[in-house]
Amino acid sequence: MFDDTKPTLRLVADNTGAIAPLVDMVAHYAAEIDERRNQLSQELEHFESKLRDLVQLDPMDFTGLTKVYREHASHIRRLLSEFEQAQA
Numbered sequence: 001m002f003d004d005t006k007p008t009l010r011l012v013a014d015n016t017g018a019i020a021p022l023v024d025m026v027a028h029y030a031a032e033i034d035e036r037r038n039q040l041s042q043e044l045e046h047f048e049s050k051l052r053d054l055v056q057l058d059p060m061d062f063t064g065l066t067k068v069y070r071e072h073a074s075h076i077r078r079l080l081s082e083f084e085q086a087q088a
Contacts, residue, residue, distance in 0.1 A: 037083050040076050047073040 047069045054066045061067060 033083070037080065040080055040083075044073055044076045044080070047076065 051066065051069050051073065054061070054069065058066065
């Protein structure tokens with residue numbers, strides 16, 4: 001019977017030098033994704049805080065800010081949801 005594990009192991013060992021930069025790149029992008037996720041979470045907190053304030057300051061939304069902030073918060077929630085789905 002033919003044993004094909006040795007060529008495969010040798011191929012992986014031969015490509016280790018080529019894989020290392022890719023591992024670093026993946027780690028870099030993973031860190032950047034985490035940073036973006038944190039930034040979006042902070043922005044969502046900001047808009048939700050503003051929405052709570054506007055309920056008291058402008059209950060009729062004469063300024064239109066409530067609509068704008070809701071749209072921003074909704075968009076951020078969708079983005080964060082996409083991050084969650086991508087990690088699942």
